[in-house]
Amino acid sequence: ETGVTQTPRHLVMGMTNKKSLKCEQHLGHNAMYWYKQSAKKPLELMFVYSLEERVENNSVPSRFSPECPNSSHLFLHLHTLQPEDSALYLCASSSSYYQPQHFGDGTRLSIL
Amino acid sequence: AQKVTQAQTEISVVEKEDVTLDCVYETRDTTYYLFWYKQPPSGELVFLIRRNSFDEQNEISGRYSWNFQKSTSSFNFTITASQVVDSAVYFCALSGANTGNQFYFGTGTSLTVIP
Numbered sequence: 001e002t003g004v005t006q007t008p009r010h011l012v013m014g015m016t017n018k019k020s021l022k023c024e025q026h027l028g029h030n031a032m033y034w035y036k037q038s039a040k041k042p043l044e045l046m047f048v049y050s051l052e053e054r055v056e057n058n059s060v061p062s063r064f065s066p067e068c069p070n071s072s073h074l075f076l077h078l079h080t081l082q083p084e085d086s087a088l089y090l091c092a093s094s095s096s097y098y099q100p101q102h103f104g105d106g107t108r109l110s111i112l
Numbered sequence: 113a114q115k116v117t118q119a120q121t122e123i124s125v126v127e128k129e130d131v132t133l134d135c136v137y138e139t140r141d142t143t144y145y146l147f148w149y150k151q152p153p154s155g156e157l158v159f160l161i162r163r164n165s166f167d168e169q170n171e172i173s174g175r176y177s178w179n180f181q182k183s184t185s186s187f188n189f190t191i192t193a194s195q196v197v198d199s200a201v202y203f204c205a206l207s208g209a210n211t212g213n214q215f216y217f218g219t220g221t222s223l224t225v226i227p
Contacts, residue, residue, distance in 0.1 A: 031213040042219040043203070050213050088155055094215075097207040098145050098164065101215060103157040 003027065006091050006104035014112050015081060021107045023074040023091030031094045032074040033101065034066060038087040049074065081111045114139050116206050118218035125194050126226050133189040133202050133221045141165075141208030146180065146187045151201040151220070163187060194225045 004025045013019050025032065034046040048056035049068040063085075065077040074091060088108050092101040115138040125131045137146065148160040161171065163180050171178050175192045191198055204218045 033215075043217045045214065048213055055212060056214060090155070090157065092157075094213065097209065097211060097213055097215075098162075100147050100149075100159040100162055101157075101205075102159070103149075106155040108155070 004091055004093055004102050004104040006089075006107050008107055009105060010108050010110075012110045012112060013078070013081065015083075017081075018077070018079045020078065021076040021089055021091075021109075023076075023104055025072055025074075025091075025093040025102070027093055027095075027102060029093035029095045029102070030071050031096075032068060032071075033092040033094075034074065034076050035090040035092065036087050037090060037106070038084075043090070047076075078109075081109075083111050085109065086111045114141075114206055114208060114211055114214075114216045116204050116216050116218035118202075118204055118221050120221045121219070122222045122224070124224045124226060127196060128193050130190060130192050131194055131223065133191075133204075133223070135187045135189065135204030135218060137185050137187065137204070137206050139206060139208050141210050144206060144208040147205040147207075147215070148178065148187075148189050149203045149205065151203065153200070157203065160189075191223075194223075196225050196227050199223060199225045 007022045031050045036044045046060045047066045052068050063080050067075040088106045090106045091104040094101045117136045144165045146163045149157040151157045168180050177190045179188045201220045201222045203220045206216045
């Protein structure tokens with residue numbers, strides 16, 4: 001397996017549910033990212049992990065909780081989400097600022 | 113401050129026409145990198161090209177070409193003889209030696225190629 005893999009591809013959940021998004025990379029990269037992409041809006045950086053430590057948190061609501069247990073895996077734990085959280089959530093990885101990011105296919109999340 | 117501006121929100125062209133996607137950037141770093149990505153309807157962002165701040169040489173790859181001009185802080189992308197498969201959202205991005213591992217994306221340009 002190569003590249004960045006995200007699961008699930010689609011997720012529908014109620015506002016009171018708890019779910020997790022998973023991202024896995026097999027590229028040997030040491031930085032991983034979560035982005036949110038809403039319809040008609042630009043990419044929003046949510047979290048950055050470098051060497052498994054969180055280095056950036058762009059004022060994301062606490063109902064989103066990231067976890068990076070090792071350099072190959074990244075999770076986004078979701079709880080008590082709002083309808084405006086419906087979006088495409090993209091995971092990416094990179095080896096350094098001068099190398100391109102590699103993106104997963106994304107998880108399309110719908111909040112009922 | 114780091115910023116990328118893609119002023120063109122949506123562009124439509126007829127197949128076989130040439131099209132240029134604009135990208136203007138702002139940075140205080142002297143060492144920085146610029147990237148273009150393509151996002152087809154399936155959702156995944158696909159890396160197209162990287163250019164560093166010390167290399168202003170233009171690049172051509174098949175029907176794609178990139179024009180990097182530091183004097184105007186621009187990194188424009190031209191598709192020659194466009195095809196329906198080129199329909200996608202295209203993002204320009206910037207990273208710098210002093211931005212840590214953060215990448216700055218433009219808002220994207222949605223290109224539709226009409227058969």
